[in-house]
Amino acid sequence: MTTLRVCALYPDLMNIYADRGNLAVLRARCEWRGLGFELGSSSLGDTVDPDAHDLFYIGGGQDRDQVAVAHDMVATKREALHAAADRGAVVLAVCGGYQLLGHSYELGDDELPGVGLVDLRTVREPGPRLIGNCGIEADLGTGPRVIAGFENHGGRTYLGPGERPLGTVLSGHGNNGRDRLEGVHRRNVIGTYLHGPLLPKNVWLADRLIELALGARLEPLDDTLEEAAHASARRAAGV
Numbered sequence: 001m002t003t004l005r006v007c008a009l010y011p012d013l014m015n016i017y018a019d020r021g022n023l024a025v026l027r028a029r030c031e032w033r034g035l036g037f038e039l040g041s042s043s044l045g046d047t048v049d050p051d052a053h054d055l056f057y058i059g060g061g062q063d064r065d066q067v068a069v070a071h072d073m074v075a076t077k078r079e080a081l082h083a084a085a086d087r088g089a090v091v092l093a094v095c096g097g098y099q100l101l102g103h104s105y106e107l108g109d110d111e112l113p114g115v116g117l118v119d120l121r122t123v124r125e126p127g128p129r130l131i132g133n134c135g136i137e138a139d140l141g142t143g144p145r146v147i148a149g150f151e152n153h154g155g156r157t158y159l160g161p162g163e164r165p166l167g168t169v170l171s172g173h174g175n176n177g178r179d180r181l182e183g184v185h186r187r188n189v190i191g192t193y194l195h196g197p198l199l200p201k202n203v204w205l206a207d208r209l210i211e212l213a214l215g216a217r218l219e220p221l222d223d224t225l226e227e228a229a230h231a232s233a234r235r236a237a238g239v
């Protein structure tokens with residue numbers, strides 16, 4: 001049986017927006033199709049086997065928790081995450097986790113290191129938190145689609161030259177409230193500020209991530225309820 005092998009990174013620390021909902025959706029979408037689903041985890045001090053998982057997931061976290069996670073991820077998981085991304089494993093990082101995928105997260109006098117999977121920097125600038133419903137247009141190889149969710153971040157993220165965003169902002173703030181870009185997308189590494197959680201509101205994205213992780217096409221499911229959840233998130237964002 002084909003099995004999606006997922007590794008949740010720091011599920012005990014990076015989970016402030018019901019991020020477990022994203023894992024529940026991945027499990028359901030697999031099991032409803034008769035695919036296996038295996039969930040492992042790796043937290044402070046644990047190593048990661050880059051070949052043992054098809055999809056790595058890290059959720060949102062508060063600045064306080066991000067300090068320990070940032071240092072630990074660089075010390076114990078950076079090489080493995082690079083090896084996994086290099087062989088095409090999916091990495092999905094939401095909000096606080098997304099901020100740690102790049103080079104650094106500057107918080108006043110502190111600078112948290114990132115794992116450098118993508119070329120971006122995040123800065124805690126003066127100014128209000130970027131909060132609210134958000135809609136973006138993204139193309140993960142199957143044509144432009146809408147991702148709708150909720151964002152809540154103090155950090156502003158800036159992509160390096162040549163780095164691609166996950167999508168363009170239709171409504172809301174996105175990476176920094178200025179350049180109308182949201183998230184990051186390099187090969188199968190995806191970062192985004194959208195939660196709510198993300199995947200229950202956008203099951204097409206969950207399916208696409210499973211397809212990319214397994215290198216397979218999925219047959220459609222009856223998504224009447226899921227489409228209603230998506231439509232409701234889009235209405236909230238005004239897109």
Ligand code: GLN
Pocket residue numbers: 016059060061062063066094095096097099152153154155156
């Ligand atoms: N602590 C980070 C910020 O405020 C991320 C918060 C989050 O994950 N929502 O920018």
